[in-house]
Amino acid sequence: MHLMELPREVLLGEGLAEESVSVARRLKLGRNALVLYGPRTREIAGEEVEENLSREFDVSGMVVKGATMEEVSRAMELAKELKADWMIAVGGGSIIDVAKLASYRLEIPFISFPTTASHDGIASANASIKDLGSKTSVKARPPIAVIADVKVIKTAPYRYLAAGVGDIISNLTAVKDWQLAHRIRGEYYSEYAASLSLMSAKMVMKNADIIRIGNEESVRKVVKGLISSGVAMSIAGSSRPASGAEHLFSHALDAIAPKPALHGEQVGVGTIITAYLHGLKWERVRETLKKVGAPTNAYELEIEPEIIIKALTIAHTIRPERYTILGRDGLTWEAAEKAAKITGVI
Ligand SMILES: NC(=O)C1=CN([C@@H]2O[C@H](COP(=O)(O)OP(=O)(O)OC[C@H]3O[C@@H](n4cnc5c(N)ncnc54)[C@H](OP(=O)(O)O)[C@@H]3O)[C@@H](O)[C@H]2O)C=CC1
Numbered sequence: 001m002h003l004m005e006l007p008r009e010v011l012l013g014e015g016l017a018e019e020s021v022s023v024a025r026r027l028k029l030g031r032n033a034l035v036l037y038g039p040r041t042r043e044i045a046g047e048e049v050e051e052n053l054s055r056e057f058d059v060s061g062m063v064v065k066g067a068t069m070e071e072v073s074r075a076m077e078l079a080k081e082l083k084a085d086w087m088i089a090v091g092g093g094s095i096i097d098v099a100k101l102a103s104y105r106l107e108i109p110f111i112s113f114p115t116t117a118s119h120d121g122i123a124s125a126n127a128s129i130k131d132l133g134s135k136t137s138v139k140a141r142p143p144i145a146v147i148a149d150v151k152v153i154k155t156a157p158y159r160y161l162a163a164g165v166g167d168i169i170s171n172l173t174a175v176k177d178w179q180l181a182h183r184i185r186g187e188y189y190s191e192y193a194a195s196l197s198l199m200s201a202k203m204v205m206k207n208a209d210i211i212r213i214g215n216e217e218s219v220r221k222v223v224k225g226l227i228s229s230g231v232a233m234s235i236a237g238s239s240r241p242a243s244g245a246e247h248l249f250s251h252a253l254d255a256i257a258p259k260p261a262l263h264g265e266q267v268g269v270g271t272i273i274t275a276y277l278h279g280l281k282w283e284r285v286r287e288t289l290k291k292v293g294a295p296t297n298a299y300e301l302e303i304e305p306e307i308i309i310k311a312l313t314i315a316h317t318i319r320p321e322r323y324t325i326l327g328r329d330g331l332t333w334e335a336a337e338k339a340a341k342i343t344g345v346i
Pocket residue numbers: 037038039040041042044067091092093094095097115116118119120121122124125126127128137152153155156157163167262263264
């Protein structure tokens with residue numbers, strides 16, 4: 001049996017802080033709610049959401065300091081103490097992932113209220129928690145609803161929107177890796193999930209000029225791509241349609257770079273290299289990233305070229321069960337250096 005869990009409501013619009021009340025009412029989520037936010041996103045939208053909810057629900061708030069197991073446990077403890085019926089996460093990928101895993105483990109629903117369009121975890125069923133013994137995401141449940149307030153997301157620095165494009169464009173090579181694993185390893189493959197995922201990547205390539213403007217329409221384009229990408233992962237039952245070798249490269253950078261860049265920025269650069277390895281038109285990937293102002297090389301990521309090469313050579317060890325273009329043995333130092341040089345990454 002293949003279980004596909006999807007959000008029941010997706011709201012995309014402006015001034016939606018108040019809508020959290022009607023969503024919770026419509027979905028009959030219960031009386032006690034816990035709002036999670038970061039120190040900054042509390043001011044950006046968290047307090048407003050909390051205030052609105054408090055008119056109709058018993059609400060408590062918690063400041064989350066990062067996507068760690070300690071924070072997941074703290075959120076779970078507080079939710080138990082408050083007898084919370086549901087949670088709402090107001091923030092970036094880290095806050096959403098903490099709520100996603102904590103609510104999954106407590107078997108209560110959560111609403112995703114993103115304040116950035118920088119990652120496709122907004123609507124996905126998997127959570128990336130740093131010290132869970134895995135550098136990659138783990139299975140959880142998707143949000144019961146997504147409330148994407150374009151005005152709020154637009155307050156984030158433009159860099160985050162460009163990073164979102166990187167996370168979406170990575171679907172091009174992720175799907176190629178998935179097809180490879182399907183052919184070579186007989187791995188389960190969903191054409192429907194793959195098509196949805198590829199559609200998001202093609203849409204951002206087509207709309208790069210609009211995205212670059214950084215206005216409400218740009219935010220809408222990226223958010224729609226991120227949500228479709230998350231839904232594709234839920235349909236697949238894994239992050240396969242949106243995470244291949246380019247993500248392994250980014251996970252390797254997170255492990256070894258003194259100061260990693262944003263997730264979407266790193267996977268965007270990784271996609272240039274893995275598109276080259278797949279024999280795809282990697283120049284088109286680079287062109288799109290350049291157009292939207294996302295980093296396309298080591299210098300712009302502020303990561304040393306040696307670290308880039310090292311990450312490419314160890315990427316295949318991050319998640320050995322996920323077969324990709326890197327093969328079982330990975331890239332040699334020479335091959336990694338050559339690929340990075342040819343594509344202008346170093
Ligand atoms: N589960 C999944 O499927 C996926 C998960 N991810 C994960 O998501 C994380 C990346 O998410 P990302 O959003 O890039 O980064 P983070 O959530 O780690 O950080 C975002 C930072 O930006 C701040 N911020 C958030 N919104 C705004 C805003 N509107 N204006 C100004 N500052 C803002 C946050 O503030 P504050 O300090 O208040 O939090 C925080 O400091 C990674 O941990 C990655 O692994 C990525 C892709 C998919």
